[in-house]
Amino acid sequence: MDCGPKKYYHKHDFDSRHYLETFFSDKPDMVFADDSLKFPMVNFHYVFSSGFMKGDVLVDLSIASIIHHLYSVCDIFKDIIILKLNERCNMETSKWKDSRTGAFTWSHASAHAAKLEEKSAQIQDKEMQLKTAISHVISCDFENENITYPVVLPLADCVTSLGIMEVISKDEDDYMRNLEKISKLLRPGGHLILIGLLNASYYVVGGERVHIFSYDESFVKNALSKLGFVVDYYSVQRRRNESNMVDYKAIMFIAAHKAK
Template sequence: MDRSSYKLYHVHDHDSRAYVETYYSGNPDMPFKEDTLKTPMTKLHNAFKMGHITGKVLIDISGGPQVYHLCSACEYFQEIIPMRLTDKCIMEIMKWHKDRTGGFGWGHTIAHVTDLEGRSDQYEAKEMKMKSVIERVVKFDIESEDLTDIGVPQADCVITNMLLDKICKNQDDYMRYLRKMLCLLKPGGHMILLGATNTTFYTVGVQKFHYFKYDENFARDALVREGMTILQCEDTPRTSESPLSDYGGILFIVACKQK
């Protein structure tokens, strides 16, 4: 398929439920569980347990309704504010948050994190903790000149999970959108970036969606150019076999904003 025909996440708005069921479900035959779930959750657990990534507010700017990456973070912040580009994503998150009928179940990811924490018997308490620190989900426009105009405070930590990859067409886009995200971060705060390297597409349903192709060095350099100090950077090679996406690895970066 001609890459020019791939749809754009923030323009064409894919089916949020189909997306999480394809890439983040607990189904035994879900091919991506090591790459998209277990590896990132383990890295997040290890990063947070070191104790230096903590504070009052964490802002989560991600490309979909996934919340698995907040399982560890909820123990280290008083408030977590998910920011999403589409109404569908917000509705999907709120179904889970409010225990509404048909909400996507994140139990398999919560169970994995409680296992990592050595308290597998506290699954229900962990989910309640996650929901208690998420008081609101905010819709935003990535093209806004100043993301702070939507009424969110500057954060002690910003997590961005598979969003820049989906909305950027080129390196200039990446730098422009990254700069906007970093304006939400306090001096001395941390950014955690999750992405998929060397990727051109991902599939939701029968449709292929665009991914910006980049490598570890580009993402690392982009953060450094914006005044960030890299504390951890790992590109874990792909383990799954599936034609649904051509990603090469899962990128995990922790960086600190210089004061």
């Protein structure tokens, strides 16, 4: 299934809430839990519990209004800054952070985070800890050289990005340009974490087909190398669901540091 026109995540209206309900909810018929929820959280827990990724500032640039992967970092970084390309995503994230009525519930994710840390009795504490650590939710635009213009962010100790690179990039050259802009958010020696879908071309939200740039793991590793990154950890998981809502083959997690 790869025919007909596709929309672009960052250029067309994007229903963030519908996306969350489809790919990240705790509904019984949500078939993506192993890939979209558990895989990122397990790998985030692994790399951050090892202790070699530390600092004060973490910048997250991820798809939609997802925050579940950040539970493992909220007690490590003092200042978490979230960047969003879509106003709906910005509003949805802020609604959750401010505990406003109607916000998407991430209790199933915070419960899994507490389980990973063997602190199952502290689920609500984990939720509040992350909300407190998030200092800003800021709009960004990859059309600008400084994607947060006119805001100038402090150089981050770590940048995390889940599922965004493949939906905002048209082709290999575009991916490289976008990756370079993300790398400029990092201090020398800082860490970059990318989570993405391998060999995908589309996903469906609200009946609309959304573009995904198709790439494999060797492309991403080469792209990072060209920009002066050294890969520290890599993990890949073959697709564990059956659905025509998205056509990826596997999901990858890659952690690298920006060589000085």
